[in-house]
Every structure is written in C-alpha cells, then in structure tokens.
Amino acid sequence: MPPKLEISRREFVKDAGGLLIGFSLADSGIVPRVLAAAPAETITAPSPSRLDSWLHIDKEGLVHVFTGKAEIGMGVSTAYAQIVAEELDVPLNRVVMVMGDTSVTTNQGGVGGSTSIMLGAKPLRNASANARYMLMQMASQRLGVPADQLEVKDGVVRVKGDASKSVAYAELASAGDLNDTLKVSGDGFALNVQGPGKPKDPSEYSIVGKPVPREDLPPKILGRYKYVTDVRVPGMLHGRVIRPSGVGATFVNVDETAAKAVPGFVKTVVKENFVGVVAENEWAAIQAAKALRVTWTEPKQAFPEQQDLYAHMRSVPVKASRETLKRGDVDVALASAAKKVEASYEFPFQSHATMGPGCAVADVRPGGITTVWSGGQKPHELQKGYAQLLRVPVDTVRVVWVEDAGSYGRPGFEDTGADAVLLSAATGKPVRVQWMREDMTAWGTKGPAVICDLAAALDAQGEATAVRFTSRAFSGGETHFRPGDAGNYLGAQLTGIPNTSGVDEFAQWGAESAPYAFQNIHAMAHVVPAFYDSASPLRTTHLRDPEGPATSFATESFMDEIAAATGADPVEFRFKHLDDARAKAVLTAATQKAGWDTRPSPKKAATESDIAKGRGIGLSTRNGTYVGTVAEVEVNRKTGAVRVTRFVCAHDCGLIINPEALRTTIEANLIQSISRSLKEEVTFNRSNVTSVDWVTYPVARASDVPDRVDVILINHPELPSTGAGEPSSRAVAAAIANAVFDATGARVRQAPLTPARVKAALDALRSA
C-alpha cells in the first residue's frame, strides 16, 4: 500500500471528526464508533493483495476490519466480527467493522445473492488467519521461542507453559505493519485471498457458532444509530425530485412562481426530463416541489390495462429463451401419459417499497473529490456509475455506504444517489435528497411479473414420470446490471442517458432449484420485452430472491397438484422423488415439528364451517441452502381471507456463524414473505404505477402475523456456509397456497392470494 494511503487509513480510524460508518463492540455495543469521512487528497481503493487492506491492529489492540460489504440488518457485521475474532483469538469486543467505503475497502461486489457469509467472509477469514500467522512469527522472534511453542489468548501471545513470557498483538503490530502480500483469486463476490496462514478447523471454534447479540441493535433501539438519512455535511442543501406525469412524458416548461415564494427556496434544476428542486431545509424542499408547476407532454400508453397483464405476456414475442434443465424426453412421456396434469401460475410485479424512501447525500466537487453517502448495497459499482454520470475519473469519486431504510436487493437507493449527484452538481453545494413515498413505491424498482406453465405425465400406475416447466417473465434485470454505467440510474435516464444497463435474466427452474429426480424433466425460460426501455416506473431489477418466490410458487404448488392427482400425501410424494439427503432432512425436521398429519390433500372436513383450516408444505433449495416450510392457515370461506396461523421452517445453510442472527433473519423473511404471498401486487394503468403508498401497496401488518413461528436450524459445521438472507422467502407462497388447497380444495394459481382471488376460487369450486 502506498504510504500516503496508509496514513489516510490510519487517520481514518483515529479521527473522530466526521461521520459514523462503523460500530464497535468495544464501546459495550452501545456507542456507534465515529469514523472520519473527511475527503482525503486522493482516493485509491486498497489492493486486496495487501493484508493491511483487510485489517489493521492499532496500538490499543483494536482490530479494524475493512470490507466492501454492508450491514443491511441481518447481522453480517456481527458475524464477520465473530469470524475475525475467532481466527485471531481476540475478544469479540476488540473488533471494529468498517464497511462499504470505497476509499478504504476492497471491492467485494457489494451485498447480493445471499453471498456475504457464503463468499464474502472467506477473504476476511483468510486474512485474519494470515495476520495471526504473521503475528506469531513476530512474537517468535521477539520471545526467542519457536512459533509452535506459542499460544494466543485474548490477543496476547504467550509461551506455552510459561505465562511470564508474553507479548500483546498491539505491541507487535505497532512495531511492524501487517503488510504481507496475499495471493488474490476471483473478483466481485468471489474475491478471495490466501497466504501461508491457515484458518482454524471448525472443531476448534469458540466464537463462531455462538448466538452473539448483533452489534447494530443496541444503538438502533437506543436511538444512537445514524442512517444515511441522518448524514449532515456543512453547507448541505435539501433536494426533492419531480417525476414525469407518466412513462415517456417529456418536459415542456416549468412555472416557478409559487415555488420561489417558499421561504428557503434555492433553485429549480431541469436537465432534459430530470426535474428537481433544492432548498435550504427539508420542509422548504417538500413545499417547493409541490408548488412547482411542471408541464409535461402526454405520457405514452406503454402499459396494458392491469387485467390484461398476463395475456400481454403470453401474446408478446419473447426476447430471449434459455433451456435450463433437460433429462430424458418429456415430450414422449407426455404423449404416452395415462393422465396429464397441467397448471399455470402467475406472480405480479412487486415493489421494494422500503420502509423509508431512498435517501442520499452528494458533495460534488469539480476538480476535487466527490463524496456520495448512499445506502445502496454495491458501493463500488455506484462509485463507477456516479463517476461516469459526472464524466470524471473513478478515483475522484468516493462512495460511503451508510445504512438506509431496509434493503432487499436494488431498491432504488442507487437511483436516489444519482439524483443527489445531479442536484449537487447543478447547485455546487452538497445536497441531501430523500424521495417522497410515491417516488419510492411508484417510481422505485420492481421485481418482475412471472408466468409459469407446468405439465406432468402420470403413467398407468399413477406414477409421475415427467415434468415440464415453461416460464414467461420480464427480465429480472432490465436495469442496474452494468456496474459503472450511468445509464443504470432513473435520474440519469431522465437526463437522456440511454438505459444500456439491462440484461436478460430468466425466471428459471434450474438444476440447483429443482431437486426432484423425475425420470424426464424439461425446463425452458423465456424473457418478454420491457414495456418501455427508459425511465419506466415498471422497470425491473433484483428484489429479494429474484424470481425465486414466483417460480417456486409455481413448482411447489404443482408438486402438490401432482400429489393430489395421484392421491398421495404431499410430503410423501416429495420424498418419493427426492434423492438429496439434505432436502429430505429439512422436510423431515419441519413436518415432525409441525406434527404433520400424513394424508392426501384436500382435507375431508366432516362439516363445512366458515373457517377452514389446512396445512401446506414448501421445499426450496438455493445455492446450497435447503429450506422446508410448513404453513398452517385459516381460510374464511365467506370472505376468502387467508390467515397464516403457524409457520414451521427448517433451514440448513451449512456451517452456522451466528444462530441467533440467523433465526431472526429467517423469522423476518417469513413475515415479509406472507406479505408478498397474500398482499403485494403493484397496480398500474396505461401510463403510471398507481401503487403509491401503504394503502395502495398494502404490506403485512400486526394482524397478519402468525400466532406461532418455529425456526429449526440444522447446523453442518463440516460443510461450508451457504446463503441465508434470501432462501427462506422462496417457498412460502407455495406453502400457503398448498395449505389453502388443503383447507378448502380450492387451488389459487395467481399471487398474491387476496380475499377476492381466494373467494373466486372457492366460488368456482362450488359451481364446478
């Protein structure tokens, strides 16, 4: 590392003059550690090949850990601290996490794909093991004893059997830097480093695997935490954006008269179709944005009527296709089937609708260092993208990740940052932008609508011999998929920068998500074209477990439909077609805990009461993580209202780092998934998204919470850790739909399972 940067990093951890971006258990977990954010002279990302790019031990013995990852509320920062403390043999409260600041952390691809523990922890574990190795060499020299006769406890190296001979890490580290060179492999999520120091065997763990309390929670609950909404920069102004009157509408003119009368008004910013307003304080910015009279051209009628969405998706020529599974010959099996089962499932556009609308602060300094504070999960991508937006070199832009209001993928926080950059550049002042609720819910990014058609062949003995899966879906990534491309961002697209940031991402049933061993299986995925290629309020990108809940709603509902057609119990049917021991284990664990009543669905009710009760199963696999979920529901036959009364979720993600943080993450994911399964559906008309707030985009509330949630954690210390942030959301919709079928005999194939849809299915059943 160049000396200059080293100094700046040292200053970074010493200086208390700036903004909070990290936390320390050293402060009893109570006081957020304040870290400097003052712009350095030059911004050069640290090289991953340097050990001290990953961690630094200060003279008080605090271990400062630098990672390009971010804490989005699931306990990753605490888990990382556990991993580092474990390898170094230091107390957990001596570890300070510094996350997501592009000037001091390596690019680990940011947060995504539930990979923070699965992949992102690896270089931290290895760097820590190498730091320990290096410190042992130094201690060996210092104490004149071979390294193999030394041991470490609480950051102090001692001679085995002679406690009088010892030296602390702090003393060693201040005498010589941890500047070893490490071998680098991979990049992005897969970035890893290796050196002569080998990590511990899991059998030696004493900190990893313990239910350590999350370090971010006491400051949050005690009101001492700072979110990106709370970043304050000297001279900072407040901005708001004004979006077009509909998709494709272009700017005609603006009447500023009323806005200018708002005390504190500073400036209206117009750049092509990007319109914003800047004021001295937040209330003034909100009032000025409302007072601005913007005239737009008629919006395009780019969307179909909502009720025609799925018909549109079926009729439009597909943009791209991919075969994701092929075993045997499904066509032959279907042609010769004694009986066929066919069903189609539909899953709507869903919104991130984060708890708070996106917020960011940008301090654009032409000729100097631009700093952007953002809650976007991928700070190093944002750094490149914002640099391109400003047409400045990447190393003159620093992005500092600070937690925003909940993040489940790419919610649009990235777009808010671009808005802040545009407004700061236009005013020459630091600008804080927070979106209004409608900017987030209506104009934020969306998860794609997905249709899945399934067919199964049953032979004369009633055995399922073949399954065919065909999806038609909007791409999971119409935007935000080219790191460094300014065209990623809504605001940039409105300024006329083309959206070249999309990729064809398929709603696929692939080898890893289809664990069933059917003799013949075939899966095809088709992408349908975006409604509008630029600045669309229905533009899609990653929402938690992208496409997973939609495809699993189809495949796991369909497994139950085949089971019902063959008169089999849904769990026994799955067992019959599973080879994978871990998949079987989560099913066994969940059903045993739930007291699963083994019988075919639907339940034969003696009398038909208004409230029908049933149970359903869902199995999911995702990048090596296995989840079995039982949902128990009550269905009101009169209203169609569904209430989940109980969940049992068995979860196997290999080696568990922190069981308590894992349990709470799964619990919350299950509730969010109730929300997505029963309530969430983006509404729209021909030109606009009409889901604009919590009334028009309802989510789960207190009354929707089950009476009981049991989470069963299956730990496999002998296996590597796999993901845990997303997998438990996957099969919830199907488990609920299967429970509704079990309770009533009505099969609902369109999500969310609103009372109207369930009622319609019940009515159809009666009239059948």
Add this chain to the structure above:
Amino acid sequence: MSVASLKVNGRVHNLDVDPKCPLLYVLRDNLELTNPRFGCGVGQCGACTVLVDNRAVRSCQLTVANAAGREIVTLEGLETNGKPHPVQAAFIAEQTFQCGYCLNGWVLTAKALLDKNPHPTDAEMRRSFESLVCRCGSHVGIFAAIRRASESAKRSA
C-alpha cells in the same frame, strides 16, 4: 415564520419556524433529533412517531403550532440517567429488528400502550400496532419484546 415554544425531552426550545411545518422536520432539522424518521409523510406507517403527552403521535401529521406547549418525547429522550427504558431493554434482549428504520413507531407505541395497559392481551397488542409498518417483517421479535416488557413490569410490580 413565527416563534414556537416546543418542549422536547424535557427541554424548552424557542424556534422561529413556519407554524404549519410538521413537527417531524423541526425535530430532525432544527433540533437535530433524527430518530423520528420520514417513512410516508401521510400518517400510514409510524416511522416518525413521537410521544406527545405520552400518546404515540405521528410527527409528520402534527404541525408545530399544534405541538407547542405540549410534552414531546422522542426515542432519544426515553432513557433515564443513561439507563435504557424497560421497553428498550426488552427489544434489545429479544434482538428485535432488521434495519430498524421503523422502530420509533414500535418502541414508542409499546411504551404508551404498556403505560396505559401493562398487560395487554395478544388481541389488544395487535390492535394497537395495526397502524404500524415494519417492512422487514420483524413482528415476531416485536411481539416477543412487548410480552417481555410486560412480564418484567409484572415482576417488578
């Protein structure tokens, strides 16, 4: 602009602000009490909750003029002598919340509820919290924390 006298967390502030300005922005921008958070601006979510005369109130819906002269407590003001409020202690013990952006609503509504009704039934609890949003879905932990706070009040009674 006019001078409003606001009593927040036991301190009186005389502020020259627009009397029609919602309390939320004055707390955040003038008094730098940033815990009440902007969630929706239309009273649908509770992220901006403060206590006004010990009732949980949405500060995005209360003008400065209507807040003047009343006892306002924000999350910052819940601790006494550096000791967490029992409701806060219960939330910490239960490891509740993911992002935590919504928590002013839950913690302060819980405090107001338990002051009035120290041992709410499950149905009373759900009813009191129905108007709040937690987008991350941390409700299981939230309910556990409120039950814990209620139990600890029982023990210390």
